[in-house]
Amino acid sequence: MKDANMDDISKLDRLRQMQFSLTSEMLYQQLNDAIEDFTPERFQKCLAANEFFSETIGGERRYHHLSAKTFMTVNHAVHAQIKRNPYFDPIRYQKTYEALTALQEALESGQRFQYTFQLETTLTVTDDRNVDRDADRNDRRYYVHLPIARGTETVLLEASPTPFDLAEPNAMQRTVYFDALQVVRQFFIRYAFSKESQCKRRSAAFAEPLTPANVQKLAPFLCEKKPHIVFTESICQIVDSFRKDSANPLIIARKCYDYVTQHIQYAFMPDYRLINQLPMFALTHGKGDCGTQALLWISMLRYAGIPATMTSGRMLSPIDDQTGMHDWVAYYIEPYGWIEADPSYGEEALRLGDEKRWHYYFENVDPYRMAANFDIQSAFAYRKIRREDPLDNQSGEIDTNMGGLKPDYTTMTKIVKSEKKIVMD
Numbered sequence: 001m002k003d004a005n006m007d008d009i010s011k012l013d014r015l016r017q018m019q020f021s022l023t024s025e026m027l028y029q030q031l032n033d034a035i036e037d038f039t040p041e042r043f044q045k046c047l048a049a050n051e052f053f054s055e056t057i058g059g060e061r062r063y064h065h066l067s068a069k070t071f072m073t074v075n076h077a078v079h080a081q082i083k084r085n086p087y088f089d090p091i092r093y094q095k096t097y098e099a100l101t102a103l104q105e106a107l108e109s110g111q112r113f114q115y116t117f118q119l120e121t122t123l124t125v126t127d128d129r130n131v132d133r134d135a136d137r138n139d140r141r142y143y144v145h146l147p148i149a150r151g152t153e154t155v156l157l158e159a160s161p162t163p164f165d166l167a168e169p170n171a172m173q174r175t176v177y178f179d180a181l182q183v184v185r186q187f188f189i190r191y192a193f194s195k196e197s198q199c200k201r202r203s204a205a206f207a208e209p210l211t212p213a214n215v216q217k218l219a220p221f222l223c224e225k226k227p228h229i230v231f232t233e234s235i236c237q238i239v240d241s242f243r244k245d246s247a248n249p250l251i252i253a254r255k256c257y258d259y260v261t262q263h264i265q266y267a268f269m270p271d272y273r274l275i276n277q278l279p280m281f282a283l284t285h286g287k288g289d290c291g292t293q294a295l296l297w298i299s300m301l302r303y304a305g306i307p308a309t310m311t312s313g314r315m316l317s318p319i320d321d322q323t324g325m326h327d328w329v330a331y332y333i334e335p336y337g338w339i340e341a342d343p344s345y346g347e348e349a350l351r352l353g354d355e356k357r358w359h360y361y362f363e364n365v366d367p368y369r370m371a372a373n374f375d376i377q378s379a380f381a382y383r384k385i386r387r388e389d390p391l392d393n394q395s396g397e398i399d400t401n402m403g404g405l406k407p408d409y410t411t412m413t414k415i416v417k418s419e420k421k422i423v424m425d
Contacts, residue, residue, distance in 0.1 A: 073268075117370070146175055
């Protein structure tokens with residue numbers, strides 16, 4: 001009889017080999033091809049400073065396959081030296097940053113806007129040769145969950161194939177669910193949602209402890225949620241040092257935000273399935289992506305008695321039709337309620353010396369985002385499936401009733417339409 005645990009270990013080993021696929025020579029070649037005058041001496045300094053995530057694979061040091069992309073993204077001094085390359089587009093990066101900065105300045109001046117977006121998500125099966133061929137040929141099925149924006153303002157405009165099931169507006173991880181015969185190779189949704197955007201400032205002078213009723217109501221957002229939200233000794237020591245100076249929840253939340261944005265530099269991460277505890281990984285390496293930064297801040301907030309959760313879905317480009325996966329944070333302060341914030345964007349702003357924007361993302365987010373999830377590790381409303389992402393669903397998931405390996409597939413989410421209107425008082 002096959003040992004399922006051994007099979008899981010072998011899958012993780014294969015995943016680790018794919019994630020850490022670069023020798024030092026291969027990584028240097030990527031950087032040298034992409035950046036003007038990137039010398040061997042400069043590369044050796046990067047290695048000595050542990051700039052890149054690495055693992056020992058087969059007795060040889062191997063580097064994460066997105067190391068070059070991380071280096072070019074966070075080292076703004078090299079942007080002017082970057083040649084045309086597949087890893088990073090500095091011109092598009094600068095245009096996006098400028099567009100978001102202009103919006104932030106308009107919002108901080110007191111303007112309010114109503115945004116309406118239309119998005120399309122497509123999941124396409126590309127190869128199902130690994131799926132178990134012994135299954136009943138008359139009942140081979142695909143089970144697909146495509147993420148959709150939470151909230152009652154979201155309208156599902158189109159979905160195929162039919163029939164399908166749409167989760168309730170406030171489902172913790174909202175999806176459109178399909179159960180279709182294997183002959184179906186593509187799954188599609190188009191939907192619209194609206195959101196109002198304005199800049200809000202909260203005063204610590206009015207922040208209050210949680211009411212007893214909210215302590216009970218918000219209990220799921222105050223506790224540990226293993227394996228990632230854990231009150232480790234390191235996290236407790238950091239937060240306890242903040243609580244010596246003040247018991248005000250908004251001040252403590254700000255100190256925790258400052259710690260994450262000042263100490264954890266953005267980096268494209270290895271697959272989360274390879275990491276046992278994401279916040280501790282961030283504290284150990286001083287690096288992490290948006291989800292890792294968010295989970296560290298959430299862990300600190302919950303230990304401090306401040307309800308917090310990870311909200312996630314897609315970041316929407318303000319300059320074209322592209323979208324990308326993204327995680328941010330919502331935390332709860334009496335009497336203000338839930339406050340959305342983004343430590344990843346805050347860390348980027350601080351790294352660029354943009355303190356105004358750093359402050360902004362402590363208690364605001366831009367409207368260019370679609371939130372499909374309001375918690376991690378939550379079950380879908382409909383059929384439970386084997387999932388690629390252990391935390392949430394930002395792109396789409398597929399499973400089968402045939403056992404064996406899942407089919408290979410691609411997903412794409414793009415902006416079809418966006419509108420902005422000024423909101424008048």
